[in-house]
Amino acid sequence: MLAKTGIDRLDELLKGGVPYGENVLVYAPPFIGRDIIIKRFALSGLTEGEPVIFVLTDKSFIEMRKELEKLDKSFAEFEREGKVKYIDVYSPSVELKEESPYVTFIDSPVNRERISAAILQAQREFIEKSERHRVIFDSLSTLIVYSDAKAVFRFLQVVSGTCKRLGATSLFSMTRGMHEEIEVQTIKHLMDGVVEMREEGARLQLRVQGCGEVISRNWIDYLLEKDEIKLTGAFRMSRVA
Amino acid sequence: MIETGIPKLDEYLGGGIPEGKSLLFCIDPTVEESNLGIHTLHHNLEKGRNCIYVVSKSSPKQVSKTFEEFGWRMEKYRDNLILLDGYSPLVGAPSEEKYVVLEPHDILSYEDAIQDAIEASPNRPIIVFDSLSNILDLCGERDALQGITRINDEIGKREGVGIYNFAAWPYKESILYRIKRIFDAIIDVTPIPGAMFVGQKYTPSKISWGGKTGKSVMFKVYKPGGIRIYIPKIIIIGPFQAGKTTFIRSLSTRFTPVDRLGATVSVEHGIVDCKGYRAELFGIPGQERFLPIMEKMGKTAFGIFLVIDATKPHELEHARQLLRNARNNIPCVIVANKQDLQGVLSEEEIRERLGVGEEVPIVKTIATQGTGVKEAFEVLVNKIMDSEVYVG
Numbered sequence: 001m002l003a004k005t006g007i008d009r010l011d012e013l014l015k016g017g018v019p020y021g022e023n024v025l026v027y028a029p030p031f032i033g034r035d036i037i038i039k040r041f042a043l044s045g046l047t048e049g050e051p052v053i054f055v056l057t058d059k060s061f062i063e064m065r066k067e068l069e070k071l072d073k074s075f076a077e078f079e080r081e082g083k084v085k086y087i088d089v090y091s092p093s094v095e096l097k098e099e100s101p102y103v104t105f106i107d108s109p110v111n112r113e114r115i116s117a118a119i120l121q122a123q124r125e126f127i128e129k130s131e132r133h134r135v136i137f138d139s140l141s142t143l144i145v146y147s148d149a150k151a152v153f154r155f156l157q158v159v160s161g162t163c164k165r166l167g168a169t170s171l172f173s174m175t176r177g178m179h180e181e182i183e184v185q186t187i188k189h190l191m192d193g194v195v196e197m198r199e200e201g202a203r204l205q206l207r208v209q210g211c212g213e214v215i216s217r218n219w220i221d222y223l224l225e226k227d228e229i230k231l232t233g234a235f236r237m238s239r240v241a
Numbered sequence: 242m243i244e245t246g247i248p249k250l251d252e253y254l255g256g257g258i259p260e261g262k263s264l265l266f267c268i269d270p271t272v273e274e275s276n277l278g279i280h281t282l283h284h285n286l287e288k289g290r291n292c293i294y295v296v297s298k299s300s301p302k303q304v305s306k307t308f309e310e311f312g313w314r315m316e317k318y319r320d321n322l323i324l325l326d327g328y329s330p331l332v333g334a335p336s337e338e339k340y341v342v343l344e345p346h347d348i349l350s351y352e353d354a355i356q357d358a359i360e361a362s363p364n365r366p367i368i369v370f371d372s373l374s375n376i377l378d379l380c381g382e383r384d385a386l387q388g389i390t391r392i393n394d395e396i397g398k399r400e401g402v403g404i405y406n407f408a409a410w411p412y413k414e415s416i417l418y419r420i421k422r423i424f425d426a427i428i429d430v431t432p433i434p435g436a437m438f439v440g441q442k443y444t445p446s447k448i449s450w451g452g453k454t455g456k457s458v459m460f461k462v463y464k465p466g467g468i469r470i471y472i473p474k475i476i477i478i479g480p481f482q483a484g485k486t487t488f489i490r491s492l493s494t495r496f497t498p499v500d501r502l503g504a505t506v507s508v509e510h511g512i513v514d515c516k517g518y519r520a521e522l523f524g525i526p527g528q529e530r531f532l533p534i535m536e537k538m539g540k541t542a543f544g545i546f547l548v549i550d551a552t553k554p555h556e557l558e559h560a561r562q563l564l565r566n567a568r569n570n571i572p573c574v575i576v577a578n579k580q581d582l583q584g585v586l587s588e589e590e591i592r593e594r595l596g597v598g599e600e601v602p603i604v605k606t607i608a609t610q611g612t613g614v615k616e617a618f619e620v621l622v623n624k625i626m627d628s629e630v631y632v633g
C-alpha cells in the first residue's frame with residue numbers, strides 16, 4: 001500500500017507513492033521546491049482521507065494554513081473536520097499570538113521533549129478515528145542548529161519509532177547546505193527513504209534513495225512552475241537520460 | 242527531609258529527600274519532561290523553602306506561563322525563587338534574570354552560575370533542573386556529567402537538595418549507566434504499557450538512603466492542579482435500589498447520570514478528585530441483564546465498591562452472588578448504605594450473609610447526606626495502592 005505524494009510524475013517514479021508507514025527525508029537547499037513537496041504530500045493525504053500533523057519550526061501555522069488554502073480550496077474544510085493539527089514551534093518565539101483549537105504551541109525548538117509528547121498526543125487523537133495519518137516535520141535543521149545532530153538523532157529515534165508503531169507515513173525536511181556531511185548521514189540512517197534535491201548549474205534535479213521500489217535512482221530533472229513541480233527528465237528508460 | 246509533594250512518592254522515599262542528596266526523574270521521552278520537577282519545585286516554594294530553578298530548555302517567561310497553566314503564580318515566590326537562566330544566551334536573547342549561564346555550551350559556565358546562586362540563597366537550597374538531558378546535549382555528555390557530580394557535591398556541602406528532570410532519550414548505555422550511578426535516587430517515569438492512552442506511572446528504582454523501590458504508581462498531570470495518582474477504573478456494584486447512583490454522585494466531582502424514572506438504565510460514570518487521587522468510577526446497574534457487563538468490567542477494574550442497603554437482609558444473597566462474579570482478587574470495600582434508616586444490620590451479620598472475612602472492610606454510609614462516602618473512598622484507594630493488581 002502506497003501513500004501518494006500528490007506530484008504525479010514523482011508518484012510514477014515511486015511506482016505509486018511512498019510505502020505506508022515509512023518515513024522519508026526531503027533534503028534540499030532553500031527555494032527549489034522543498035516546500036511544494038511538503039504541501040502536496042499533506043494535501044494528497046487529506047484528499048485520501050488521512051489526517052495530517054504539521055510540526056513547524058520555521059513558519060507559523062497561520063502561514064502554513066494560508067499557503068495550503070491557496071493550493072487547495074477545500075483545505076479550510078479539512079481543518080474544520082478536525083483532520084489537521086499543527087504543532088507550532090515557531091510562533092511563540094516571535095511572539096505571534098493567534099490561537100486555534102487545532103494548534104499546540106511549543107515555546108522553543110530546544111524543548112524536544114514537549115515536541116515529541118505533542119506529536120504523540122495528536123497521533124492518539126487521530127488513530128482513534130483513522131487507520132492512517134501523515135506527519136510532516138519541517139524542519140529538522142532548526143532543531144539541529146539549536147542543539148546538535150546527535151541529540152536530534154536520539155529525538156528522531158523515538159519519534160520515528162512511534163510514527164511507525166502508530167502507522168503514520170512521515171516526511172521530515174532538512175536544508176541542504178546547513179549541515180556537516182556526518183550530520184546528514186546520521187539523520188539519513190533513521191530514514192526509510194530520502195528525496196534529495198539539488199541545483200546543477202541551471203538545472204534542478206531530484207533523486208530518490210530508499211522508499212521501497214522505484215523506477216530509477218538517477219538524478220532526474222524537474223521544473224519549478226509556480227506551485228508545481230514537474231519532472232521533465234526521462235526515467236522510464238534511464239539510459240536515454 | 243525535603244518533600245516532593247507528589248502523592249505517595251514521599252512515603253516511598255521514607256518521608257522525602259534527605260538534605261545533601263540528589264534525585265533524578267528519569268523520564269521516558271514520550272512523556273512530557275518537566276512536570277514532576279516543577280510540581281516538586283512548587284510544593285517547596287509553597288512551604289517557603291529557598292529554591293533555584295535551572296532553566297535550560299525554555300525561557301523564564303515560559304516558566305511563568307507554565308506556572309499559570311498549573312494555576313500557580315510565580316510572582317508570589319519573588320523572595321524564595323531564583324530562576325537561573327541557561328536559555329536566553331542559547332537563543333541569543335537578552336535575559337532579565339540576575340543569574341545567567343553565559344556560555345550554555347560549557348558546563349563550567351553552569352557551575353559558575355549555580356555557585357553564585359547558591360551563595361546568594363540563605364540556606365539549604367533546593368535546586369531543580371528543568372532538563373538534565375538538554376544540558377548533556379549542549380555541553381557534551383561526559384563533561385556535563387562530571388560537572389553535575391561537582392554540582393551535587395557543592396549542593397551536598399550546603400545541605401541542599403538537587404532534583405533533576407531527565408528525558409531518557411536513547412543515550413549510549415555507558416552514559417545511562419553513569420547517570421544511574423551518580424544520583425542518590427532515581428524515579429523512572431514511563432507511559433503505562435498496553436494502555437498508553439491512559440496515563441503515566443512512576444517507579445522508584447533506586448533510593449540510596451533506604452525506602453521502597455520497585456512499586457509503581459499511576460498518575461496524571463492536570464493543568465490546573467498538578468500531579469495526581471490516577472486510578473482508571475473502580476466499579477460500583479450492588480443490588481437494585483441500594484443507592485449506587487447516590488453514592489457515586491456524592492463522591493464525584495463530575496458525574497454523568499443515566500437514570501429513567503428513578504432507576505439507572507446504563508453504566509454511569511463519575512470522576513473523583515480526593516486527597517491527591519483521581520479515580521474514574523463506573524456504576525453498573527443492579528438488574529440481571531447487566532451481569533455480563535459487570536463481569537467484563539470487573540476483569541479490568543482496580544477496585545470494587547459493593548453498595549448494599551443495610552436494612553434489607555434478604556437482598557444480601559444477591560449481593561453475595563454479584564461479588565462472587567465480579568471479583569478476581571481485586572480490592573473491595575463494602576459500602577453499608579442507608580445507615581439512617583430503621584433496622585440496619587450489624588457488621589457481623591453483613592459479613593456472614595456476604596461470606597466475606599476481615600480482609601474486606603465495611604464502611605457505613607448515608608449516601609444521601611454524603612456521610613462516610615469519602616472515608617469509603619480512602620479505604621479503597623489505600624487497599625488498591627497496596628494491591629498486586631495496581632502495581633504493574
